[in-house]
Amino acid sequence: MKNNLISLLILIVVVVAAFMVIQTVRSTAQAASAPFQSLNEQNHALQTQMSSLLNPTPTIIPDPMTYINEIRSLARLETIQYSVEKVITGEINSGTFSALFGDRILFVGHGTVIAGIDMEKLQPQDMHYENGVLTVKLPPAEVFIATLDNNKSYVYDRQTGVLSRPDPNLETQVRQAAEQEILKAALEDGILNQAQINAEAYLVKFFAALGFPNTVFAK
Numbered sequence: 775m776k777n778n779l780i781s782l783l784i785l786i787v788v789v790v791a792a793f794m795v796i797q798t799v800r801s802t803a804q805a806a807s808a809p810f811q812s813l814n815e816q817n818h819a820l821q822t823q824m825s826s827l828l829n830p831t832p833t834i835i836p837d838p839m840t841y842i843n844e845i846r847s848l849a850r851l852e853t854i855q856y857s858v859e860k861v862i863t864g865e866i867n868s869g870t871f872s873a874l875f876g877d878r879i880l881f882v883g884h885g886t887v888i889a890g891i892d893m894e895k896l897q898p899q900d901m902h903y904e905n906g907v908l909t910v911k912l913p914p915a916e917v918f919i920a921t922l923d924n925n926k927s928y929v930y931d932r933q934t935g936v937l938s939r940p941d942p943n944l945e946t947q948v949r950q951a952a953e954q955e956i957l958k959a960a961l962e963d964g965i966l967n968q969a970q971i972n973a974e975a976y977l978v979k980f981f982a983a984l985g986f987p988n989t990v991f992a993k
Contacts, residue, residue, distance in 0.1 A: 849892065850892050856889075879932050887917060915966045915967070916969075
């Protein structure tokens with residue numbers, strides 16, 4: 775019994791001593807690594823500051839004043855929408871010395887073109903009802919919106935000569951050209967003709983719901 779008690783006491787002493795040794799080693803390691811941890815934190819902060827300087831985030835500050843120039847009532851029947859993608863290249867000094875003085879942009883433009891009928895242009899004399907037939911002369915289809923989608927459009931590549939600076943107006947000109955090309959592509963594909971067909975198909979159902987089941991459209 776006495777031997778068992780002595781063994782138990784020895785075991786307790788060994789466990790306590792081991793715990794104290796572990797705590798001492800841990801405290802020493804933490805104390806030794808503290809300067810390095812502080813240095814790592816400072817290095818990370820410096821890297822963050824350098825990244826902010828090299829890749830600054832633009833600050834957008836809208837003018838608190840708002841000027842409303844015009845308000846108009848609209849009666850537009852939008853009947854078709856095109857989503858168009860165009861790749862546009864813009865160049866300055868693209869000759870022999872382009873590597874020195876050139877400026878080149880490769881731009882991918884995504885745009886939307888919406889067309890339809892402006893019902894505000896429909897006059898009373900453009901509608902005639904006789905013998906159970908409603909004759910309507912619709913205004914010609916027109917493009918209401920042709921614009922770039924800034925969320926999808928982007929500069930794919932830009933190369934500037936070693937002795938030149940990026941022209942601040944080049945991207946604006948390329949964007950304008952992309953918008954024009956997107957409109958041109960939609961027109962060449964027949965957006966106005968399809969807008970007219972879609973408008974007539976919709977208005978046939980609309981006039982029928984109003985009690986005019988027989989509607990024809992005069993050209």
